[in-house]
Amino acid sequence: MPTWIIVAALLLVNAPVLAGPWDKLREDGVHDPRSPAINRLQEPGDALSKLTPDSAGNMVRWVQSLEKGEINPRANLRPDTKIRLYDSDVMLNLNGGMPMVKFPHRQHTLWLDCANCHDHLFKAEAGANKLSMLAILNGEQCGVCHGAVSFPLTECFRCHNTAKPGGKPPRPSLPIAIPAGAVPPK
Ligand code: HEC
Numbered sequence: 195m196p197t198w199i200i201v202a203a204l205l206l207v208n209a210p211v212l213a214g215p216w217d218k219l220r221e222d223g224v225h226d227p228r229s230p231a232i233n234r235l236q237e238p239g240d241a242l243s244k245l246t247p248d249s250a251g252n253m254v255r256w257v258q259s260l261e262k263g264e265i266n267p268r269a270n271l272r273p274d275t276k277i278r279l280y281d282s283d284v285m286l287n288l289n290g291g292m293p294m295v296k297f298p299h300r301q302h303t304l305w306l307d308c309a310n311c312h313d314h315l316f317k318a319e320a321g322a323n324k325l326s327m328l329a330i331l332n333g334e335q336c337g338v339c340h341g342a343v344s345f346p347l348t349e350c351f352r353c354h355n356t357a358k359p360g361g362k363p364p365r366p367s368l369p370i371a372i373p374a375g376a377v378p379p380k
């Protein structure tokens with residue numbers, strides 16, 4: 195599939211997340227600025243600006259922030275919930291024109307349980323799933339989370355992170371520049 199189709203679809207899907215850092219609560223269109231409770235809430239920028247910065251999404255590099263101990267989220271609410279970490283990378287996209295996708299279980303299971311993905315999103319068997327970038331852009335598969343709650347789909351090379359044998363090395367940013375003004379203001 196030509197890369198420009200993906201980029202065009204993605205501009206439509208992801209435009210809001212390109213629009214930069216944290217709104218003040220009074221201006222975010224979600225909180226009622228007239229509510230007396232607004233003064234009791236912490237501004238997102240006060241909390242998030244202290245964490246490892248990212249250049250996309252909600253502007254925090256969450257995996258690094260967790261690994262550096264900047265945050266220490268509670269792993270379970272009930273003591274009987276079993277925490278399962280799984281350290282296994284699965285290579286995806288072995289045949290396309292883009293670099294391969296190394297899917298890291300360890301980083302995911304720092305945040306998630308197996309049941310968040312298995313088996314309703316992915317069968318737990320390498321190569322057993324029919325993955326597609328259009329489905330992902332459509333909010334399915336990886337796109338259930340990426341572009342919604344985890345880093346956005348504009349970060350092509352955070353997923354397409356491994357060169358094919360003899361292939362071009364992954365680049366750190368979008369394959370084409372997004373022209374100024376292409377992203378509608380919020
Ligand atoms: C959240 C992870 C993720 C992100 C971000 C991502 N991709 Fe993908 N991409 C995948 C997966 C998984 C596949 C499916 C691999 C397969 O077919 O086995 C894929 C497949 C593709 C394919 C089809 C196969 C190929 O290599 O030709 C293209 C083209 C593609 N992606 C382009 C992009 C572009 C361009 C971006 C950024 C605008 C991007 N992707 C961002 C995970 C991602």
Ligand code: HEC
Binds near residue numbers: 283286302318323
């Ligand atoms: C964020 C989603 C996600 C989570 C959470 C997740 N997996 Fe997976 N898992 C995948 C994907 C994607 C594949 C690759 C499927 C493919 O190649 O088609 C996979 C493949 C597997 C495989 C086969 C490949 C391998 O590594 O041997 C096993 C086994 C597996 N998962 C077990 C687990 C277990 C156990 C947990 C919890 C500790 C877990 N997974 C959590 C997405 C996830």
Ligand code: HEC
Binds near residue numbers: 256302311338344352
């Ligand atoms: C159930 C939700 C979920 C699904 C489905 C999911 N991810 Fe993730 N992913 C996360 C979360 C949460 C993080 C950590 C937060 C972040 O980096 O934004 C993460 C992080 C990652 C990272 C590590 C980023 C880093 O900084 O080290 C990669 C790479 C990645 N995902 C690729 C994928 C690919 C490829 C797929 C599909 C095969 C996928 N993810 C499916 C939730 C998900």
